[in-house]
Amino acid sequence: MGVYRIAVFASGEGSNFQALAEAADAGKLGKAEIALLVCDKPSAPVVGRAGRLGIPAFLFQPKDYESREAYERVIVEQLEAHGVDLVVLAGYMRLLTPVIVEKFSRRLINIHPSLLPAFPGKDAIRQALAYGVKVSGVTVHFVDEGMDTGPIIAQAAIPIASGETPESFAQAVHAVERELYPEVVSWFAQGRVKLEGRQVTIGE
Ligand SMILES: Nc1nc2c(c(=O)[nH]1)N[C@@H](CN(C=O)c1ccc(C(=O)N[C@@H](CCC(=O)O)C(=O)O)cc1)CN2
Protein backbone atom coordinates (compact mmCIF):
# COMPACT_ATOMS: atom_id res chain seq x y z
CA MET A 1 0.00 0.00 0.00
CA GLY A 2 1.32 3.43 -0.97
CA VAL A 3 1.18 6.66 0.99
CA TYR A 4 -2.23 7.35 2.57
CA ARG A 5 -2.95 10.99 1.79
CA ILE A 6 -5.00 13.15 4.14
CA ALA A 7 -6.59 16.58 3.66
CA VAL A 8 -7.41 18.58 6.78
CA PHE A 9 -10.17 21.21 6.66
CA ALA A 10 -9.87 23.95 9.29
CA SER A 11 -11.11 27.50 9.91
CA GLY A 12 -9.33 28.65 13.03
CA GLU A 13 -6.45 28.06 15.43
CA GLY A 14 -5.38 24.70 14.02
CA SER A 15 -4.27 22.82 17.16
CA ASN A 16 -5.80 19.61 15.77
CA PHE A 17 -4.14 20.21 12.41
CA GLN A 18 -0.82 20.68 14.21
CA ALA A 19 -1.30 17.51 16.26
CA LEU A 20 -2.13 15.49 13.14
CA ALA A 21 0.87 16.85 11.24
CA GLU A 22 3.22 16.14 14.15
CA ALA A 23 1.81 12.64 14.53
CA ALA A 24 2.36 11.99 10.82
CA ASP A 25 5.92 13.32 11.00
CA ALA A 26 6.57 11.09 14.02
CA GLY A 27 5.38 8.05 12.08
CA LYS A 28 2.39 7.58 14.40
CA LEU A 29 -0.04 7.52 11.45
CA GLY A 30 1.70 4.71 9.61
CA LYS A 31 2.11 5.52 5.92
CA ALA A 32 -0.20 8.51 6.15
CA GLU A 33 0.79 12.06 5.39
CA ILE A 34 -1.01 15.39 5.56
CA ALA A 35 -1.13 16.29 1.87
CA LEU A 36 -3.25 19.45 2.01
CA LEU A 37 -4.87 22.03 4.28
CA VAL A 38 -8.19 23.48 3.12
CA CYS A 39 -9.18 26.71 4.87
CA ASP A 40 -12.04 29.16 4.38
CA LYS A 41 -10.40 31.92 6.43
CA PRO A 42 -7.07 32.92 4.82
CA SER A 43 -6.02 34.95 7.87
CA ALA A 44 -6.66 32.12 10.34
CA PRO A 45 -3.68 30.96 12.50
CA VAL A 46 -3.91 27.45 10.98
CA VAL A 47 -2.61 28.88 7.68
CA GLY A 48 0.61 29.99 9.37
CA ARG A 49 0.99 26.54 10.91
CA ALA A 50 0.74 24.93 7.46
CA GLY A 51 3.36 27.34 6.11
CA ARG A 52 5.79 26.51 8.92
CA LEU A 53 5.18 22.80 8.43
CA GLY A 54 5.64 22.99 4.65
CA ILE A 55 2.14 21.64 3.99
CA PRO A 56 0.33 22.94 0.89
CA ALA A 57 -2.80 24.97 1.59
CA PHE A 58 -5.84 25.71 -0.52
CA LEU A 59 -7.35 28.93 0.81
CA PHE A 60 -10.68 30.34 -0.29
CA GLN A 61 -13.30 32.87 0.74
CA PRO A 62 -16.94 31.75 0.42
CA LYS A 63 -17.99 35.29 -0.50
CA ASP A 64 -15.98 34.96 -3.72
CA TYR A 65 -18.32 32.20 -4.95
CA GLU A 66 -21.96 32.20 -5.95
CA SER A 67 -22.83 29.25 -3.71
CA ARG A 68 -21.49 26.60 -1.30
CA GLU A 69 -21.68 24.09 -4.13
CA ALA A 70 -19.53 26.31 -6.34
CA TYR A 71 -16.63 26.52 -3.90
CA GLU A 72 -16.98 22.87 -2.95
CA ARG A 73 -16.59 21.85 -6.61
CA VAL A 74 -13.28 23.73 -6.67
CA ILE A 75 -12.26 22.06 -3.40
CA VAL A 76 -13.01 18.62 -4.88
CA GLU A 77 -10.72 19.45 -7.81
CA GLN A 78 -7.97 20.27 -5.32
CA LEU A 79 -8.58 17.07 -3.34
CA GLU A 80 -8.40 14.98 -6.50
CA ALA A 81 -5.29 16.80 -7.72
CA HIS A 82 -3.59 15.94 -4.41
CA GLY A 83 -4.76 12.33 -4.48
CA VAL A 84 -6.53 12.65 -1.13
CA ASP A 85 -7.76 9.40 0.46
CA LEU A 86 -9.34 10.81 3.64
CA VAL A 87 -10.88 14.20 4.46
CA VAL A 88 -10.47 15.23 8.12
CA LEU A 89 -12.51 18.19 9.41
CA ALA A 90 -10.81 19.91 12.34
CA GLY A 91 -12.63 23.06 13.38
CA TYR A 92 -13.98 23.61 9.87
CA MET A 93 -16.93 25.88 10.46
CA ARG A 94 -18.88 25.43 7.25
CA LEU A 95 -21.74 23.05 6.53
CA LEU A 96 -20.67 20.66 3.76
CA THR A 97 -23.08 20.02 0.90
CA PRO A 98 -23.57 16.71 -0.95
CA VAL A 99 -20.89 17.87 -3.42
CA ILE A 100 -18.21 16.82 -0.95
CA VAL A 101 -20.26 14.57 1.34
CA GLU A 102 -21.23 12.20 -1.50
CA LYS A 103 -17.85 12.35 -3.22
CA PHE A 104 -16.05 11.36 -0.01
CA SER A 105 -18.69 9.08 1.49
CA ARG A 106 -17.09 6.89 4.21
CA ARG A 107 -13.85 8.89 3.77
CA LEU A 108 -14.96 12.08 5.56
CA ILE A 109 -14.73 12.58 9.35
CA ASN A 110 -15.12 15.35 11.92
CA ILE A 111 -14.17 16.00 15.52
CA HIS A 112 -16.71 17.67 17.78
CA PRO A 113 -16.30 18.98 21.36
CA SER A 114 -19.26 17.18 22.95
CA LEU A 115 -20.61 13.66 23.40
CA LEU A 116 -22.93 13.59 20.38
CA PRO A 117 -25.84 13.49 19.94
CA ALA A 118 -25.73 15.97 22.81
CA PHE A 119 -24.93 19.58 21.88
CA PRO A 120 -24.45 19.49 18.09
CA GLY A 121 -23.50 22.53 16.05
CA LYS A 122 -21.58 25.58 17.11
CA ASP A 123 -20.50 26.50 20.64
CA ALA A 124 -20.94 22.96 21.95
CA ILE A 125 -18.83 23.65 25.05
CA ARG A 126 -20.89 26.68 26.03
CA GLN A 127 -24.07 24.68 25.37
CA ALA A 128 -22.90 21.90 27.71
CA LEU A 129 -21.87 24.24 30.52
CA ALA A 130 -25.10 26.23 30.22
CA TYR A 131 -27.12 23.01 30.41
CA GLY A 132 -25.28 21.99 33.57
CA VAL A 133 -24.13 18.52 32.51
CA LYS A 134 -21.53 16.88 34.78
CA VAL A 135 -19.77 15.02 31.98
CA SER A 136 -19.12 16.07 28.41
CA GLY A 137 -16.33 15.11 26.05
CA VAL A 138 -15.19 14.66 22.46
CA THR A 139 -16.70 12.78 19.52
CA VAL A 140 -15.14 11.73 16.22
CA HIS A 141 -17.79 10.86 13.66
CA PHE A 142 -18.41 10.27 9.98
CA VAL A 143 -19.79 13.32 8.23
CA ASP A 144 -23.13 13.03 6.47
CA GLU A 145 -25.48 15.68 5.11
CA GLY A 146 -26.86 16.48 8.54
CA MET A 147 -25.08 18.66 11.11
CA ASP A 148 -23.07 16.32 13.39
CA THR A 149 -25.46 13.42 12.71
CA GLY A 150 -23.08 10.92 11.12
CA PRO A 151 -22.18 7.50 12.62
CA ILE A 152 -19.95 7.78 15.68
CA ILE A 153 -16.40 6.39 15.40
CA ALA A 154 -14.92 7.23 18.82
CA GLN A 155 -15.78 9.17 21.96
CA ALA A 156 -13.91 10.27 25.08
CA ALA A 157 -15.70 11.47 28.23
CA ILE A 158 -14.37 14.44 30.22
CA PRO A 159 -15.80 15.30 33.68
CA ILE A 160 -16.88 18.90 34.22
CA ALA A 161 -15.49 20.22 37.51
CA SER A 162 -17.43 22.78 39.56
CA GLY A 163 -16.43 26.30 38.55
CA GLU A 164 -15.39 25.14 35.08
CA THR A 165 -15.40 27.92 32.51
CA PRO A 166 -15.69 27.61 28.72
CA GLU A 167 -12.02 28.50 28.49
CA SER A 168 -10.83 25.98 31.10
CA PHE A 169 -12.99 23.20 29.67
CA ALA A 170 -11.84 23.98 26.13
CA GLN A 171 -8.28 23.35 27.32
CA ALA A 172 -9.30 19.96 28.67
CA VAL A 173 -11.08 19.21 25.39
CA HIS A 174 -8.05 20.16 23.28
CA ALA A 175 -5.79 17.96 25.40
CA VAL A 176 -8.04 14.97 24.68
CA GLU A 177 -8.43 15.86 20.99
CA ARG A 178 -4.66 16.02 20.51
CA GLU A 179 -4.46 12.33 21.41
CA LEU A 180 -7.76 10.99 20.09
CA TYR A 181 -7.81 12.40 16.56
CA PRO A 182 -4.37 11.08 15.49
CA GLU A 183 -5.30 7.68 16.90
CA VAL A 184 -8.56 7.58 14.93
CA VAL A 185 -6.83 8.75 11.74
CA SER A 186 -4.23 6.00 12.19
CA TRP A 187 -7.09 3.44 12.26
CA PHE A 188 -8.22 4.70 8.83
CA ALA A 189 -4.67 4.62 7.48
CA GLN A 190 -4.46 0.98 8.60
CA GLY A 191 -7.80 0.11 6.97
CA ARG A 192 -9.26 -0.99 10.30
CA VAL A 193 -12.51 1.04 10.33
CA LYS A 194 -15.68 -0.83 9.40
CA LEU A 195 -19.07 0.86 8.95
CA GLU A 196 -22.31 -1.12 8.77
CA GLY A 197 -25.40 1.05 8.95
CA ARG A 198 -24.70 3.29 11.92
CA GLN A 199 -22.43 0.78 13.63
CA VAL A 200 -18.67 1.45 13.50
CA THR A 201 -16.19 -1.25 14.52
CA ILE A 202 -12.39 -1.12 14.62
CA GLY A 203 -10.65 -4.28 13.48
CA GLU A 204 -7.33 -5.64 14.78
N1 LIG B 1 -22.64 18.23 6.20
C1 LIG B 1 -21.92 18.45 7.32
N2 LIG B 1 -21.05 19.49 7.36
C2 LIG B 1 -20.32 19.72 8.49
C3 LIG B 1 -20.46 18.89 9.62
C4 LIG B 1 -21.37 17.79 9.54
O1 LIG B 1 -21.52 17.00 10.51
N3 LIG B 1 -22.08 17.62 8.38
N4 LIG B 1 -19.74 19.16 10.79
C5 LIG B 1 -19.31 20.56 10.87
C6 LIG B 1 -18.50 21.00 12.03
N5 LIG B 1 -19.35 21.84 12.91
C7 LIG B 1 -19.47 21.34 14.18
O2 LIG B 1 -18.97 20.23 14.46
C8 LIG B 1 -20.03 23.04 12.51
C9 LIG B 1 -19.64 23.73 11.38
C10 LIG B 1 -20.32 24.89 10.95
C11 LIG B 1 -21.36 25.41 11.68
C12 LIG B 1 -22.06 26.64 11.18
O3 LIG B 1 -23.10 27.04 11.72
N6 LIG B 1 -21.49 27.29 10.15
C13 LIG B 1 -22.10 28.46 9.48
C14 LIG B 1 -21.09 29.55 9.16
C15 LIG B 1 -20.27 29.93 10.36
C16 LIG B 1 -19.27 31.04 9.96
O4 LIG B 1 -19.65 31.88 9.13
O5 LIG B 1 -18.13 31.01 10.46
C17 LIG B 1 -22.64 28.04 8.12
O6 LIG B 1 -22.14 26.99 7.60
O7 LIG B 1 -23.48 28.76 7.62
C18 LIG B 1 -21.77 24.72 12.82
C19 LIG B 1 -21.11 23.56 13.23
C20 LIG B 1 -18.53 20.91 9.62
N7 LIG B 1 -19.43 20.76 8.53
Ligand SMILES: NCC(=O)N[C@@H]1O[C@H](COP(=O)([O-])[O-])[C@@H](O)[C@H]1O
Ligand atom coordinates in the same frame (compact mmCIF):
# COMPACT_ATOMS: atom_id res chain seq x y z
N1 LIG C 1 -18.56 22.26 15.52
C1 LIG C 1 -17.18 21.98 15.24
C2 LIG C 1 -16.30 22.35 16.39
O1 LIG C 1 -16.72 23.05 17.30
N2 LIG C 1 -15.08 21.84 16.33
C3 LIG C 1 -14.11 22.16 17.34
O2 LIG C 1 -13.36 23.28 16.94
C4 LIG C 1 -12.10 23.24 17.61
C5 LIG C 1 -11.03 23.57 16.62
O3 LIG C 1 -9.82 23.78 17.31
P1 LIG C 1 -8.45 23.88 16.48
O4 LIG C 1 -8.69 24.87 15.36
O5 LIG C 1 -7.44 24.36 17.50
O6 LIG C 1 -8.15 22.51 15.95
C6 LIG C 1 -11.94 21.81 18.17
O7 LIG C 1 -12.10 21.81 19.58
C7 LIG C 1 -13.07 21.05 17.51
O8 LIG C 1 -13.60 20.00 18.32
